[in-house]
Amino acid sequence: MRALVPILVALAIMGAVTGVAVLMLVLLGQDWADVLLWLFAAVMIGSALLVVTMRDIIRCGLAMIVCFGALAGIYVILGAPLLAATQVIVYIGAISVLILFAIMLTQTKDAPRVLVFQTQSAGAAVAAIIIAVIIALAVTATDWPEVVGGTWLDTATLSEVLFNEYVLAFEVVGVLLLAAVVGGVFLAKREPGGPS
Amino acid sequence: MSQSLDAYLILSGILFAIGTFGFLARRNAISMLMSIELMLNAVNLAIIAFAAFGAFGGSPAEISRGSVIALMVISVAAAEATVGLAIIIAIYRNRRTPLVDEYDAMRQ
Amino acid sequence: MSPASPFLTGPIVAAAEGAAGGPTLDLPWNALIPLILGLPIFGFLFTAAVGRRLGKQAHWVPVLAVFAAWVIAMLAAYGALTHAEPFGESGLVVELYTWIPAGGFQVEVNFLVDSLTACLLIVVTTIGLLVHVYSVGYMGHDPGYWRFFAYLNLFMVSMLLLVLADNWLVVFVAWELVGLSSYLLIGFWYRKNSAALASKKAFIVNRVGDVGFALGIMAIFVNTGTLNIRESIGLMTADGAQNAIPLVVVALLVFAGAMGKSAQFPLHVWLPDAMEGPTPVSALIHAATMVNAGVYLVARANLLFAHSVEAMVVVASIGIFTAILAASIAMTQTDIKRVLAYSTLSQLGYMFAALGVGAFTAAIFHLMTHGFFKGLLFLGSGSVIHAVHEEQDMRRMGGLRRKIPITYVTMLIGSIAIAGIPPLAGFFSKDEILGEAFKLGFAWVWLIGIVVAIMTAFYMFRLIGLTFWGEFRGPREIWDRIHESPRVMTIPLILLAIPSALIGLALGLPLGDSVIHHWLAPVFDEGVHVIEEARNVHPGPYELFGIDGFLIGASVAVAVAGILAAWRLFGAELPGIRIGPRHGAVRAISARVPFLYRASLNKWWFDDLNHLLFIVIGGRLAAAMFWFDRVVVDGTVNGIGSLTVSAGRGLRQVQTGRVQNYALGIAVGLIVMAGSYLILAGR
Numbered sequence: 001m002r003a004l005v006p007i008l009v010a011l012a013i014m015g016a017v018t019g020v021a022v023l024m025l026v027l028l029g030q031d032w033a034d035v036l037l038w039l040f041a042a043v044m045i046g047s048a049l050l051v052v053t054m055r056d057i058i059r060c061g062l063a064m065i066v067c068f069g070a071l072a073g074i075y076v077i078l079g080a081p082l083l084a085a086t087q088v089i090v091y092i093g094a095i096s097v098l099i100l101f102a103i104m105l106t107q108t109k110d111a112p113r114v115l116v117f118q119t120q121s122a123g124a125a126v127a128a129i130i131i132a133v134i135i136a137l138a139v140t141a142t143d144w145p146e147v148v149g150g151t152w153l154d155t156a157t158l159s160e161v162l163f164n165e166y167v168l169a170f171e172v173v174g175v176l177l178l179a180a181v182v183g184g185v186f187l188a189k190r191e192p193g194g195p196s
Numbered sequence: 197m198s199q200s201l202d203a204y205l206i207l208s209g210i211l212f213a214i215g216t217f218g219f220l221a222r223r224n225a226i227s228m229l230m231s232i233e234l235m236l237n238a239v240n241l242a243i244i245a246f247a248a249f250g251a252f253g254g255s256p257a258e259i260s261r262g263s264v265i266a267l268m269v270i271s272v273a274a275a276e277a278t279v280g281l282a283i284i285i286a287i288y289r290n291r292r293t294p295l296v297d298e299y300d301a302m303r304q
Numbered sequence: 305m306s307p308a309s310p311f312l313t314g315p316i317v318a319a320a321e322g323a324a325g326g327p328t329l330d331l332p333w334n335a336l337i338p339l340i341l342g343l344p345i346f347g348f349l350f351t352a353a354v355g356r357r358l359g360k361q362a363h364w365v366p367v368l369a370v371f372a373a374w375v376i377a378m379l380a381a382y383g384a385l386t387h388a389e390p391f392g393e394s395g396l397v398v399e400l401y402t403w404i405p406a407g408g409f410q411v412e413v414n415f416l417v418d419s420l421t422a423c424l425l426i427v428v429t430t431i432g433l434l435v436h437v438y439s440v441g442y443m444g445h446d447p448g449y450w451r452f453f454a455y456l457n458l459f460m461v462s463m464l465l466l467v468l469a470d471n472w473l474v475v476f477v478a479w480e481l482v483g484l485s486s487y488l489l490i491g492f493w494y495r496k497n498s499a500a501l502a503s504k505k506a507f508i509v510n511r512v513g514d515v516g517f518a519l520g521i522m523a524i525f526v527n528t529g530t531l532n533i534r535e536s537i538g539l540m541t542a543d544g545a546q547n548a549i550p551l552v553v554v555a556l557l558v559f560a561g562a563m564g565k566s567a568q569f570p571l572h573v574w575l576p577d578a579m580e581g582p583t584p585v586s587a588l589i590h591a592a593t594m595v596n597a598g599v600y601l602v603a604r605a606n607l608l609f610a611h612s613v614e615a616m617v618v619v620a621s622i623g624i625f626t627a628i629l630a631a632s633i634a635m636t637q638t639d640i641k642r643v644l645a646y647s648t649l650s651q652l653g654y655m656f657a658a659l660g661v662g663a664f665t666a667a668i669f670h671l672m673t674h675g676f677f678k679g680l681l682f683l684g685s686g687s688v689i690h691a692v693h694e695e696q697d698m699r700r701m702g703g704l705r706r707k708i709p710i711t712y713v714t715m716l717i718g719s720i721a722i723a724g725i726p727p728l729a730g731f732f733s734k735d736e737i738l739g740e741a742f743k744l745g746f747a748w749v750w751l752i753g754i755v756v757a758i759m760t761a762f763y764m765f766r767l768i769g770l771t772f773w774g775e776f777r778g779p780r781e782i783w784d785r786i787h788e789s790p791r792v793m794t795i796p797l798i799l800l801a802i803p804s805a806l807i808g809l810a811l812g813l814p815l816g817d818s819v820i821h822h823w824l825a826p827v828f829d830e831g832v833h834v835i836e837e838a839r840n841v842h843p844g845p846y847e848l849f850g851i852d853g854f855l856i857g858a859s860v861a862v863a864v865a866g867i868l869a870a871w872r873l874f875g876a877e878l879p880g881i882r883i884g885p886r887h888g889a890v891r892a893i894s895a896r897v898p899f900l901y902r903a904s905l906n907k908w909w910f911d912d913l914n915h916l917l918f919i920v921i922g923g924r925l926a927a928a929m930f931w932f933d934r935v936v937v938d939g940t941v942n943g944i945g946s947l948t949v950s951a952g953r954g955l956r957q958v959q960t961g962r963v964q965n966y967a968l969g970i971a972v973g974l975i976v977m978a979g980s981y982l983i984l985a986g987r
Contacts, residue, residue: 033199041207048211048234052218057227064230071237078204078248083263090270095233095277102281103226106288117221119297120968124220127971128213134978135209141986144201144249151248151259158260166264173271180275187282190289220968228964296964303961 006054010046017042037077044070057103065096079152204245211238223295225284229277236273240266328389336376337398337415340425341464343369343376348457355450362450366457367436370429373460377429381422385823393826394418397470404473411531416470420827423668423820424467424600427675430803431592432460434796438683439584441793442690446582452492456588459485463593467600472521472531475601479517479565482597483510486589490581502577509574513564517601520557523549533604541611541834555608555615558601566598566652569626573910575649579641583686586641591648591678596671599655603827606664610831613838620660624752627653629908631759635766636894636904639696640685643767647722648678650756654737657749662835663740664828669820670733673807677721677730680800684715687789687797688771692782698770700778705877707786712772714797719768721804723761724863729804731859732812739855745839750855754862761866769874774885815852 021039024030047070050063068091075084162170215238218231246252247262288294347369355362384391395418404411417425436456443452462481469475484507491503525531527547528539540547540554547554562568567575578590589595602609602619609615630649637643651674658667689696691708705712721728724735734757742750776783788794811820836842873893875885894901903909958965 037203041203044207045210045214048214051230051234052214052222052227057224060227060230064233067234068237071241074204074207074241075244078244079259080244080248080263080266083244083266086267086270090274091233091237095274098277098281099226099230099233102285105285106226106294108293117223120965121221123968124217124971127220127968127975128217130975130979131216131971132209132213134975134982135212136206138978138982139202139205139209141982151256153256153260153263157256158263161257161260162264162267166268169264169268173268176275177271180278184278184282187279188285216971220964220971297962299963300961303959 003056006050007059010050013046014043017046033077037074040070040073040077043067044074058100061096061100061103064099065092068092068096081153082155082158201245201249205242208238208242208245211235211241223297225287225294225296225299226281228296229280229284232280233273233277236269240269243269330389331379331383333380333390333396333417334398337380337396337417337468338400340373340376340380340429341461341468343373344457344460344464348454348461351450351454351457355454358450360444360449363436363440363453366453367433367440369457370433370436370460373464374429374433377425377464380417381425384417384419384422387419387826391417395421408529409525411471411473413474414470414532415468416533417468418827419823419825420600420603420668421467423672423824424596425464427596427672428460428463428467428593431675431679431800432456432463432588434679434799435584435588435592435683438587438686438793438796439582441790442584442686443582448492452489452582455485455488455492456584459489459589459594463597466597470533472524472533472536475533476514476517476521479514479561479597482565482594483507483514486510486578486585486594489585489589490578492581492585496580499580502574502580506574506578509571510564513561513571516557516560516564517562520554520561523554523557527554537605537607541607550612551608552612552614555605555612556618558605558608559615559619562598562601562656563622564598565601566595566656567626567649568598568622568653568656569629570910572626572630572649573914576642576645576907579639579645583641583682583689586645587679587682587686590645591682592675595648595652596655596675599652599659599667599671602656602659603664603668606659606828606831607834609659610662610834610838616660616662616835618660620657620746620749623653623656623658623660624749624756625653626650627657627756628752628759629653631756631763632900632904633907634763635759636901638699640688640698640701640767640771641682641696643698643763644678644681644685647681647760647763648674650760651678651722654734654753654756657741657753658737661741661744661746661749662832662839663737663744664831665821665824666733666736666740668824669811669818670737672811672820673721673729673733673804676800676807677718677728677804680714680718680797680804681722683793683797683800684711684718687711687793688715690789690793691786692778693785695778695782698767701771701776702774702778703772703776704786705772707783708788710788710794711797714794714801715772716768717801718804719764721808722764723867724757724859725867726860727809729806729808729812731863732808732818735856735859736812736818738859739852742855743851744835754858757859758862758866758869761863762870765867765870765876766874769870769876769885773875773877 018039021035021042024038025032025035044067047063047067051060051067054060054063068087072084072087072092075081075087212235215231215234218234219228222228222231243265244262247259247265250259252258252261284294287299291298344366347366350365351358351362358364382388384395387393390396395416398415398417400413400415402410402412436453439452439456443449446452459482462478462485466475466478466482469478487503487507490506491499493499494503521531524536524540527549528536530536530539539545540551564571575590575595579586581589609619627650630646630653634643634646634650637646651670655667655670655674658664658670687708688701688704688711691704691711692701695701717728721730724731726732738750738753738757741747741753811823812818871881871883873886873890876883906912
């Protein structure tokens with residue numbers, strides 16, 4: 001029962017957030033982009049908090065998937081649909097699954113009983129808050145040039161740029177992925193005849 | 197709100213801070229890796245936001261540069277997650293524990 | 305006659321007119337003078353190497369070496385004193401080799417033989433030879449026989465080098481060698497604790513004076529750039545010479561060295577303790593040769609002292625003070641050798657007083673006569689000690705005159721000589737000192753000198769009275785076994801008694817214009833002249849029936865008074881005079897002046913003062929310094945080390961080995977940088 005508390009809290013929060021969003025839409029007359037942004041942002045932040053605070057690590061992984069999903073939604077609002085699709089396919093579909101497999105392979109029996117946070121977690125929290133504050137201050141203090149956002153990026157333009165200007169980077173990333181695959185296989189391989 | 201760059205950037209900052217906290221505070225190695233992914237995603241968000249608001253220029257070709265960068269970042273994150281998890285699994289085999297504060301063989 | 309006939313035919317002693325117009329003594333001096341040193345060196349090395357195996361025959365080589373050196377030295381002295389060619393008025397210089405050719409700093413080892421050197425050569429080699437012969441008998445039963453003769457020869461080398469050297473640095477080397485030889489000889493019976501301590505004391509106290517001497521040599525070099533004795537003194541005392549270091553300072557530093565070697569106050573404390581050495585050692589070193597080194601040094605530098613009036617006054621004061629201090633202590637000592645030791649101190653004080661008032665010739669004259677009669681007295685006391693089977697306390701002697709007559713007669717001659725009764729040697733030299741002191745205006749020196757003369761006569765005849773007259777006070781068994789010493793010991797005594805009696809007559813006459821004055825005139829005339837000019841004192845011609853006669857009369861009178869007082873208290877048994885000793889009277893007199901008696905008996909507590917100052921206080925100071933060095937200095941150095949270690953240990957805590965801790969550090973760094981940039985950019 002106690003393990004469900006964070007999820008209930010999260011759900012409560014999300015319900016509140018949704019309610020606020022609906023209010024914004026109906027009563028205040030904001031347009032859809034803002035409401036959606038508000039919603040997706042709330043989901044993303046909430047699930048991110050769940051990722052870093054939950055005790056059960058599999059639940060953390062699942063919360064991370066939710067976070068990535070919300071982020072993909074934000075990409076769509078920003079007008080980058082290909083990126084949103086990539087985000088879902090790669091992050092949710094590949095990386096998160098990989099992480100869940102790894103969690104399975106490294107589970108220990110006493111995992112739920114063990115302390116979740118390190119002794120330096122207080123300092124870490126303080127540092128994190130300060131980082132957020134600094135970024136916020138820096139951002140709000142700067143005069144950003146006023147450009148109207150919301151241009152919908154189509155795939156043709158993106159692929160033209162990608163495969164003309166950035167073809168070298170593209171190829172190098174391919175090599176990098178090859179190296180990562182080889183390295184991963186080698187590192188995780190069992191020693192022949194060694195202990196399992 | 198969706199028309200102002202500030203909101204996206206602040207959002208990115210908050211996500212980055214959360215990722216930092218998770219990286220510094222969690223004991224499980226895989227939790228650390230998940231926090232790293234959060235941080236990377238925050239950075240991605242910032243890049244796309246900048247590009248969408250004309251940091252690279254106003255034309256679609258220039259806006260798409262942000263997406264290109266973000267794609268690269270995602271690829272690299274994938275590679276890094278692969279290798280990182282392989283390392284964690286290798287260490288787990290040796291140490292029988294996924295908890296980072298027990299990996300202190302380099303301690304003085 | 306050719307002026308130089310090198311290395312040819314044998315001794316050509318030509319007193320006839322030579323080509324230079326005066327007597328000629330044409331011998332291969334360039335070879336002979338170094339031989340004076342070379343023979344004892346050979347003796348030392350030979351005896352040191354093979355002496356142990358020779359046993360009782362070990363003495364032949366050293367004695368013969370010294371005998372040969374004596375022959376050559378007497379020839380050289382004859383030549384120098386008669387101003388024969390090639391010695392001339394200013395002496396002969398034999399160049400040996402250049403020791404230090406270092407550009408601006410040249411030190412050559414040369415030998416200078418002039419009249420002053422000749423006087424010292426006579427004393428050193430004669431008494432040295434007689435002591436060597438005497439030691440054959442005295443040390444005959446000692447297992448370290450060969451060692452003794454080796455050391456004696458080493459000592460002869462050192463002393464001869466000292467008087468022959470022409471360069472301050474060579475003198476200093478010889479100075480130190482003499483100190484070393486005396487250390488070896490005083491501590492000859494090294495297994496005896498008191499002897500070892502005494503030799504160390506002698507060496508250390510000498511060393512204190514040597515520091516002054518070394519500084520003086522450095523000062524001379526700073527002033528003149530040369531260390532040749534004659535050149536440097538000439539440069540320093542020339543008219544209008546600009547001396548970076550004042551002459552007074554140089555003179556006092558040189559005198560400090562002389563004080564150490566010649567045992568003047570306050571560096572006198574080593575001489576009485578040095579009696580721990582065998583008696584021939586005491587005779588040679590502490591009566592006749594080593595302690596005269598200081599007198600020789602000041603005499604050699606007489607021009608330097610003459611130009612610094614303050615230094616002369618210091619020399620005279622310290623000299624005469626030492627004289628009266630030592631004489632007062634000698635009056636109550638019971639060890640026969642101690643009495644003679646303090647007597648030596650007192651006579652040395654006389655010599656320095658003479659040097660201080662400007663009577664240089666008188667000082668050297670007294671040096672020569674004192675060498676003979678003090679050497680005689682010491683060797684005689686050795687004979688007495690040998691006769692009563694190693695007893696040195698005079699309270700257990702007495703009545704020995706019938707048993708050891710030769711020793712008795714020779715010692716009596718020596719005592720009369722030292723008391724200053726004419727016509728024996730001591731009278732001439734002592735009277736000359738006191739007379740010159742008075743006539744050159746130092747009446748207080750004369751007065752104190754007169755008092756010392758009384759005391760001298762008194763304690764010497766006290767010694768004779770206690771030792772030879774009256775009844776024997778020792779154990780009966782010893783009395784039966786007392787016998788005269790063997791001839792090898794008594795012949796040197798006789799040979800020394802002759803000059804003690806006659807050398808005064810030989811050198812001191814005619815009064816007022818004596819032979820020794822003529823001999824030493826070239827050495828001292830200039831100095832005396834400078835002094836007379838400085839003090840505006842011009843002594844007139846000698847007035848036997850005027851002032852000089854009065855002075856002679858005073859000297860003789862006080863000597864006789866002292867002797868009579870001693871006879872009254874301690875008895876006399878001379879032909880025609882028979883007085884019994886009055887021990888009660890002695891005790892009564894000592895009881896009436898208890899403080900003076902106790903002070904005299906305790907050597908005026910100087911040894912205790914030195915002990916307090918240097919051993920107790922010095923020891924505490926050294927302990928404090930040790931504490932400081934151990935705790936503060938070492939503590940600081942070690943502290944830096946341990947600080948580093950503990951800092952490392954502390955900083956090591958940062959290395960937890962955990963990635964997350966390091967990452968927090970990175971995050972903090974990031975915050976600091978970003979934050980400060982934010983703040984700075986915002987200003």
